C-alpha cells in the first residue's frame with residue numbers, strides 16, 4: 001500500500017484545495033481534430049464535450065478506454081438503528097457476497113460495459129457510530145477509510161466508475177447535502193431502497209436531529225464528511241481525490257456517491273471537474289445536488305439502485321463518444337468541401 005500524501009485532516013484539506021491538472025494542449029488538439037470531422041460543427045452535442053473531457057484529464061490528445069474500472073465501496077451505518085431503511089443492515093454483507101458471486105445488477109452492467117469490477121468492504125462492515133448521538137467517525141477512522149479509497153485506484157486506469165453498497169446510506173447522503181447546502185430532512189430525504197411513510201418519518205427525524213447536533217461544525221466540509229458521512233462515503237471521497245491527482249476521468253453514480261464527494265466541491269470549485277455525474281437518480285435530492293454542483297447528469301433512466309450501476313451504464317456512451325472522435329473521417333479524407 002502506498003502512503004497517501006496526507007497525514008491528517010489539515011493536510012488533506014490543503015491537498016483538496018490544490019489546483020486541478022487537466023491538460024489544455026490535449027483540449028486544443030481534440031478541438032482541432034473535431035472541427036475537421038465529416039459533420040456539422042457541434043452536431044454530436046455532448047458526445048464532443050465528453051471526448052474533450054477524457055483527453056483533458058488523461059492528458060492525451062487521443063484518449064484511451066482500455067482500462068475501465070468499476071469500484072464498489074461497502075459499509076454499514078449506525079444510524080440504521082433508527083429504522084431509516086426498509087432493509088436490515090445484514091443485507092450489506094449479503095449483497096457483497098452477491099457481487100462476488102456475479103449475481104447483482106452491477107455484475108451484468110460491468111460485463112456489458114467492459115469494466116473491471118472490484119468490491120472493497122470497509123472496516124469489516126462494522127457500522128459507523130449513530131450520527132444522531134455522536135460523530136459517525138473519529139478522525140482516525142475517517143482518514144483510514146478515506147485512505148482505503150485513495151489506494152484502491154490504480155494510476156493506470158483510463159476511466160473510473162464509483163459506487164457504493166450500504167444499507168441506510170441514503171440517510172447520510174441527505175444529511176451531508178443539507179449540512180453543505182442548507183435545508184432539512186424533509187427537503188433532502190427520499191425513499192431510498194423502498195421506505196414506506198413511517199420509515200420516511202423516522203429518516204427525516206434522524207436527519208434533523210443530526211443536523212441540530214453537528215451544526216457547529218458546518219463551516220468545514222471535511223468535518224461534515226466525518227461527522228455525517230460513512231465509511232464507504234469516505235472511501236469514495238478518497239478515490240476521487242486519487243483520481244484527480246493521477247489524471248483519471250471519473251463517472252459518479254447516484255445520490256449517495258455524489259453526496260459523498262460534494263464536500264470536495266465546497267472546498268474547491270474545481271474539485272470535481274474530473275468527474276461527470278453519470279445519471280440522475282430517482283432519489284429526489286440527486287438532481288438538486290447535481291445542479292448545485294454545476295453538473296447535468298448524462299443519463300436519466302429512473303435508476304435508484306447505487307452499486308455504481310448508473311456510472312457503469314454510462315460507459316458505453318463514453319466509448320461511443322471516443323469511437324466517433326477517433327474513427328470518423330475528415331472532410332479532406334472524404335473529399336467533401338468543408
Ligand SMILES: Cc1cc2ncn([C@H]3O[C@H](COP(=O)(O)O)[C@@H](O)[C@H]3O)c2cc1C
Pocket residue numbers: 084085086087091095164165166167168169170171191192193194195305306307
Ligand atoms: C437488495 C438491495 C440491493 C441494493 N443495491 C444497492 N442498494 C442501495 O440501497 C441502499 C440505500 O438505501 P437505504 O438508505 O434506503 O437503505 C444502499 O445499500 C444502496 O447501495 C441496495 C439495496 C437493497 C435492499
Ligand SMILES: O=C(O)c1cccnc1
Pocket residue numbers: 170192193253254255256257281282283286303304305306
Ligand atoms: O441514487 C442512489 O445513490 C441510491 C438510490 C436509492 C438507493 N440507493 C442508492
